[in-house]
Amino acid sequence: MKTDTQEIDIPTFDDVKKARERIAPYVHRTPVLTSSYFNELSGAELFFKCENFQKAGAFKARGASNAVFSLSEAQAEKGVATHSSGNHALSLSYAAGRRGIKAIAVMPRTAPEAKKAAVRGYGGEVRECEPSTAAREAMLEEVVASTGADFVHPYNDARVIAGQGTCSLELNEDVGPLDAVVAPIGGGGMISGTCLTMSHMSPSTKIYAAEPKNADDAYRSFHAGEIIEDDAPQTVADGLKVSLRPRTWHFVSNYVTDVLLATEEEIIEAMYLTWQRMKIVIEPSCAVPLATILKNRDVFAGKRVGVILTGGNVDLKKLPWMQS
Known part of the structure; x- marks a missing residue:
């Protein structure tokens, strides 16, 4: 394979x-x-x-931090964005907060409230979508197009x-x-x-x-x-x-x-x-x-x-x- x-x-x-x-x-x-x-x-x-x-x-704090601190200064100024059911969203918000940049997380409306609260607690912005991969990816495209934020995929x-x-x-x-x-x-x-x-x-x-x-x-x-x-x-x-x-x-x-x-x-x-x-x-x-x-x-x-x-x-x- x-x-x-x-x-x-x-x-x-x-x-x-x-x-x-x-x-x-x-x-x-x-x-x-x-x-x-x-x-x-x-x-x-x-x-x-x-x-x-x-x-x-x-564990997602590891990958999110590596992505955020890999960004050039010019790209970092535009912030980061992702779609996530929770842990990557809050980890990216955490890492972005450490670098002092903006993070936007597209999250399914069915995601645990504790994880949405954590994203906001780390300074990230939550944008809710329907609970499907297609809905997450569609809204994320809109966010990136309007902000220029660097898309940090949760795993790919x-x-x-x-x-x-x-x-x-x-x-x-x-x-x-x-x-x-x-x-x-x-x-x-x-x-x-x-x-x-x-x-x-x-x-x-x-x-x-x-x-x-x-x-x-x-x-x-x-x-x-x-x-x-x-x-x-x-x-x-x-x-x-x-x-x-x-x-x-x-x-x-x-x-x-x-x-x-x-x-x-x-x-x-x-x-x-x-x-x-x-x-x-x-x-x-x-x-x-x-x-x-x-x-x-x-x-x-x-x-x-x-x-x-x-x-x-x-x-x-x-x-x-x-x-x-």
Whole structure:
């Protein structure tokens, strides 16, 4: 499942190393936690990379900061814009605030209110649209045309992918070679960054993408050998509703070992158990990797496995296990 890269800008590992230097003043080097409970439950030795403790509450602060601080002074004056269900929007607003420039985020009206509030709290402007990829992209085009802002795509952006790659770079440095790494997949920014870094630092490490069964377009794309889109899937994992794009498909098609699925019930249970046993706040999208590990014990038993906990931006008034 190879893809033609001649017409798209694919970031390199050198870009990841440059990104780390560029974003160091603006992001956390997040901790890696372990859990004897989850080790026993899974039969594996799990290492949780806690991006829920990241600036802006999610790994996306890495890619957003790399993009914002890569801009020339002339372009920065026009600001940045994006479309996002939440974490990229608030992360871009955070990064833009650090540089003192304007950020506009096109967000679905159904996005969690906590994430919209966070965008505004970081100084960003929210423009709401209908909950579909087509609606998001159409409104974003209007914003860019009227403002001249630099479009920082949530994941199909070489600067963003390089920034996300710094997460697994830290993980590998902190815990050494791993048998496998599992990360969520929506549009594929984090999994692409993981592929980019691990293929250079630990080529023998298998990379698994974890996806909601209700939004399984990456799974279907992986098995079809081409991008298959799903415009508006319904899942509790609100950060994983978008589809792959050419840059992320390059990494998925060339480096991912498999795409594993979890049901809504399995995702919620993994989220609940993480809150209960590890005493940390993670959001539903973040729980998908653990859900797939527990579901596929035979794949991971006896292995050293990195688990990317991607974010902790949760509406505490609407926890999924409390919904009637």
